[in-house]
Amino acid sequence: MKPRLIKPGIHWLGAVDWNRRIFDSLMLLPDGTSYNAYLVEGEEKTALIDTVEPTMSNLLMQQLDGVHKIDYLIVQHAEQDHSGSIPIILEKYPGAMVVTSPKCKAMLKDLMTIPEDKFKLVNDGDTLPLGGRTLTFIYTPWVHWPETMVTYSPQDRILFTCDFFGSHLATTELYAVDRKRVYEGAKRYYAEIMMPFRTIIQKNLEKIKGLEMDIIAPSHGPLYDSPQTIISDYLEWVSDKAKNSVVLPYVSMHDSTARMVHYLISALVDRGVTVYPFDLVVTDPGKLAMSLVDAATIVLGTPMVLAGAHPKVVYAAFLANALRPKVKYGGIIGSFGWGGKAVEQLSSTLANLKLEMFEPVFCKGQPKEVDFQALDKLAEGIAGKHRENGLI
Numbered sequence: 113m114k115p116r117l118i119k120p121g122i123h124w125l126g127a128v129d130w131n132r133r134i135f136d137s138l139m140l141l142p143d144g145t146s147y148n149a150y151l152v153e154g155e156e157k158t159a160l161i162d163t164v165e166p167t168m169s170n171l172l173m174q175q176l177d178g179v180h181k182i183d184y185l186i187v188q189h190a191e192q193d194h195s196g197s198i199p200i201i202l203e204k205y206p207g208a209m210v211v212t213s214p215k216c217k218a219m220l221k222d223l224m225t226i227p228e229d230k231f232k233l234v235n236d237g238d239t240l241p242l243g244g245r246t247l248t249f250i251y252t253p254w255v256h257w258p259e260t261m262v263t264y265s266p267q268d269r270i271l272f273t274c275d276f277f278g279s280h281l282a283t284t285e286l287y288a289v290d291r292k293r294v295y296e297g298a299k300r301y302y303a304e305i306m307m308p309f310r311t312i313i314q315k316n317l318e319k320i321k322g323l324e325m326d327i328i329a330p331s332h333g334p335l336y337d338s339p340q341t342i343i344s345d346y347l348e349w350v351s352d353k354a355k356n357s358v359v360l361p362y363v364s365m366h367d368s369t370a371r372m373v374h375y376l377i378s379a380l381v382d383r384g385v386t387v388y389p390f391d392l393v394v395t396d397p398g399k400l401a402m403s404l405v406d407a408a409t410i411v412l413g414t415p416m417v418l419a420g421a422h423p424k425v426v427y428a429a430f431l432a433n434a435l436r437p438k439v440k441y442g443g444i445i446g447s448f449g450w451g452g453k454a455v456e457q458l459s460s461t462l463a464n465l466k467l468e469m470f471e472p473v474f475c476k477g478q479p480k481e482v483d484f485q486a487l488d489k490l491a492e493g494i495a496g497k498h499r500e501n502g503l504i
């Protein structure tokens with residue numbers, strides 16, 4: 113696409129990656145993504161905020177065809193989907209200075225070759241006058257790397273946020289007009305990379321609270337011309353308050369665990385609890401991550417195989433442990449033929465979450481009446497904890 117006007121002197125540039133279907137070789141991107149860059153022209157100086165994934169740098173270079181000078185290349189985050197085209201930009205604009213934080217500079221030097229004298233370092237709160245408009249840099253660490261910062265233009269009331277508030281969504285819409293679709297993309301993005309840093313993000317949200325904003329301009333997905341919508345979503349996601357829901361990732365091999373899982377779903381629903389079951393054979397890990405953003409409880413369902421938990425369930429537990437959702441309670445259910453150490457394996461894999469665990473429920477062979485009674489007891493225990501916390 114051609115450059116798109118945001119305000120006089122400010123344009124969206126970048127690349128829409130319609131066909132990308134996986135990020136970090138881990139998370140699925142059902143709706144593609146974009147890498148947004150922003151050209152900000154003052155009366156005296158011109159700045160480019162962020163670049164694009166290097167495989168798409170030709171699109172950015174075409175958009176810069178008529179741009180004769182860039183004085184400042186502002187790098188808010190060192191990850192390659194935003195920084196990867198820095199060398200090609202510096203080649204075209206040899207006079208440009210790379211404006212970034214000391215932490216980001218160190219990372220960039222690990223990732224690519226940039227001459228020492230090309231850096232202009234900025235501290236938290238520093239400003240950069242362009243003539244008629246000024247950029248202010250605000251450190252917002254851990255969204256989702258330690259060096260991340262955002263850039264504020266008070267004259268334009270725009271906050272440029274890189275990954276913060278971003279969404280993996282390829283669209284021709286410049287702004288988040290399709291609210292439901294963007295919400296889905298932004299929540300998925302938060303769940304997959306931001307959630308482990310929830311408590312630090314609370315502080316970052318506090319830090320930007322006082323800024324007067326008409327637009328939030330992230331470096332993935334559409335811009336927000338009603339910034340309060342995405343800020344409210346983030347405030348909810350990072351809050352300590354969980355919802356009345358159970359996430360139930362499971363695998364079944366010969367139907368015994370599946371019968372346990374379906375009985376438990378029904379028992380929880382009878383008690384007013386929402387359940388998100390995920391058969392891990394067909395699960396999109398991003399959907400699983402999204403359901404973990406709000407849930408109060410996680411229950412893992414596994415058959416015993418190879419003397420332990422099913423490897424797909426171990427993976428789900430490992431992922432949940434790494435994502436560090438606000439989930440408070442945990443359970444393990446399943447089936448076995450002759451034995452194994454699934455409970456010990458899964459409990460230790462979930463250790464980061466510091467869950468209050470319910471008594472595990474395992475059936476030998478196919479589930480019997482005594483096992484269904486144990487599942488009723490588990491459902492009652494979960495509903496009771498949710499009630500205690502005011503979630504039901």
Ligand code: FEO
Pocket residue numbers: 189191192193194256275332
């Ligand atoms: Fe979009 Fe952390 O890079």
